[in-house]
Amino acid sequence: NSPKGLEATREKVWQVVRSYFRPEFLNRLDDIVLFRRLGFGELHEIIDLIVAEVNGRLRSQDILLEVTDEAKNFVLENAFDAEMGARPLRRWVEKYITTEVSRMILAQQLPPNSTVRVLVNGSQGKLAFSVKRSFVSE
Structure with a gap:
């Protein structure tokens, strides 16, 4: 992650690109953008953004979704793929x-002013959903 390390990596990438592509194509390239892998904290933030988006959709029904850190x-253990990055997280959460949560709404298990808490059932090794009827919409 140091500037010297990044520059050395960039040069190695250019060497591979030069050996693979013709000069006519290389003349059309302005730059090569290097990405670093997402860290654990960044992946947690992405899940928070996805949950916030779901909460935006649930707000009209006065329902709140909470997902524990566990x-x-x-979700990260089951959905994250180093090659695909964070893309599979959204699909997995959906x-x-x-x-x-949608099934619970349709089964009328989530009345207005409910909070759905998502946690891990340790004995079964899967997600569990608990409902609390105290959420107050703002």
């Missing part, structure tokens, strides 16, 4: 959290 770690 559940976020569970498939396993948002879908379950």
Whole structure:
């Protein structure tokens, strides 16, 4: 992550690019952008953003979604792919959290002013959902 290390990496990438592509194509390139892998804290923040987006959709029904740190770690363990980056996180949250909350709404298990807390059921090794009826909308 040091400037010298980044420059050395950039030069290695350029060497590979030069050996692979023709000069006509290389003349059209302005720059090569290098990305570093996302860290654990950044991935947690991405999950927070996804949950905030879901909460935005639930707000009209006066329902709040809370995801514990343990559940976020569970999501990361099951959804994160180093090659794909954070992209699978959104799909995983939609498939396993948002879908379950939607089912709960349709089954009328989530009345207005409810909070759904997502945690990990340690004995079963899967997500668990608890409902508390005390959320007050602002």
